[in-house]
Amino acid sequence: MKPNTPWWSPDRHADRRPLLLARGRIQAAIRGWLAVEGFTEVDPVALQISPGNEAHLHGFATSAIGNDGVGRDMYLHTSPEFAMKKLLAAGETKIHAFAHVWRNRERGALHSPEFTMLEWYRVGEGYEQLMEDTVGFLRLAVSAAGSRELRFREHSCDPYAQPERLSVAEAFERYAGVDLLASITADGTVSAARLARELDAIGLRRAEDDTWSDLLSRVLSEKVEPHLGMGRITILDRYPAAEAALARRVAGDQRVAERFEVYACGVELANGFGELTDPEEQRQRFGLEMDEKERVYGERYPLDEDFLEALKIMPAASGIAMGFDRVVMLATGAPRIEDVMWVPVA
Template sequence: MTVNIPAVSPWWRPENHQDRRPFLMLRGRIKAAIRAWFEARDFTEIEAAALQVSPGNEAHLHAFATEAIGHDGRRTALYLHTSPEFAAKKLLAAGERRIFDFARVWRNRERGPLHHPEFTMLEWYRAEAPYETLMDDCAALLALAAETAGTDAFRFRGLACSPFAEPERLTLADAFDRLAGIDLLATVEAGGGTDRDGLAAAAAAAGIRVAADDTWADVFSRVLVQKVEPHLGVGRPTILCEYPVSEAALARPKPADPRVAERFELYACGVELANAFGELTDAAEQRRRFEAEMAEKQRVYGETYPIDEDFLDALAIMPAASGSALGFDRLAMLATGASRIDQVLWTPVAGA
């Protein structure tokens, strides 16, 4: 096995640090303003433990594994969490009503201008609140970040977005129709069943390359990335909502249309900033979805992660709730005018 030595990352050289320091100072001011915003609305700040028995059970999320060694030498597998979600929902089950966390999280196989293996996830949850309330929260946080940074526009890769404009609310079905000419829901059934061949044919007709072994989810993702995402959050933010149930493993189905789930993502300048759910609280259905996700992970990557049985137990007594995960570093990037995520990280992880 070949082991690569991480490349030198001289962020600590004085000349490099001085270039980055204005971004870092603004990052701190934005974080303080957001913390005050939540506290003014009776939210409690939590600190979810990073070490968990399961890092999450989504097929395409990759974790960092470690182990705990007991005083008797016994070894227990643990993971650095990819999100504080499981811990936060356990706290909702325990009786917390409004919580938020600036959580350090870790995701493997992710590195680039918008990705870093260790980053800050701002997550917040509202018990007994509809997920549309989180849409309003997201709009308020964009405006707050911009106001704190002293900017009237977010800009990234030639695109501009007003963080003070009311976000456009766009369903996945409308986005696929408008931007790719595809009738997405014609390939989706209530309960999560999908028509792979129907979507593949529609995607091919729209000029999307489709491989013989692509699943429905593969084709869906390719259309989303190539045809839809580049046009989101241009001029004003976009809230992309009502994802097919099969693409929302932790979200509850929408009562008016069980083919889609109460999930939305927030975009500005083509950049995904937040992912939010009306939370699924059916433990049996959640187990089924986790098992399906892990079967897909095994098929694609040859590995799986454990299911957190405590989490499923907690769902049985967790109140109805909505929650959102926002990439705080990405928000700081857009608000400060940085062009890469490592410009707003105090101590970037060494690597290529």
């Protein structure tokens, strides 16, 4: 079949259809589990005041024109997070959503500008429970797909094996020989110069104007991620607080936060937090993130003041976002995200 054959070609659709039917079975299996566990499915609207306030997430902007003909800047959300946390403030305690989300500047084998995110929250429960949930969902996915393993290209991962859990600092030491925590002070302040010396020592290229975050991302993508989720699931835990804008800090160690990511076959599948509920600290972190976005990309997004107000009464909770299309990809062995989307983005 020619590479430029459209997705709606009958022959190509016939090739893709088994993957799409597996997608439906996986979604039904996860929905069924969530229902039995007492979760309420919610349906957040996508049009928001802010698409999210993380420096390297890019939203799609639009204008909402009122009855008076006046336009107001709005965005398609990059995650249903703000809306779902408002529901927690309203009194919901166990909620989930299969939400379409939009992220600009993202296209490739693992990225689509529009994709489906499974997000769920538990009030009054630690973020370790979310780790168990995610591993359970990956096992449900391979079972519903009629497989025994997760696969991406030449890599495989057994979701039934005991997951590996290690901190970001441990992963940096193991796979890159980098002492990450040496570049973070006791209050969480980071030093780019200190981390740069670590990169120089292992011969990893860098630019003179790289920030601490740039350096961390380079080590993570080039040295660490290729080793994660090989043979068994990896839970990468305790991100530096400077890389966890929406997560609370770990009690007793202000350098790191209750943030983790789940990997299989070198692919990041989920990103979870023990949620930050201090509105003033959240405002400060958002400000730093938007300063960085403006420095790098020349733009910044507004803050959702309604969200910051809701944080004042939001209870302690844990929450997580999982890339549903990626899970389907790995459960079916599909090579590209568009292979498991009923209608790919043109």
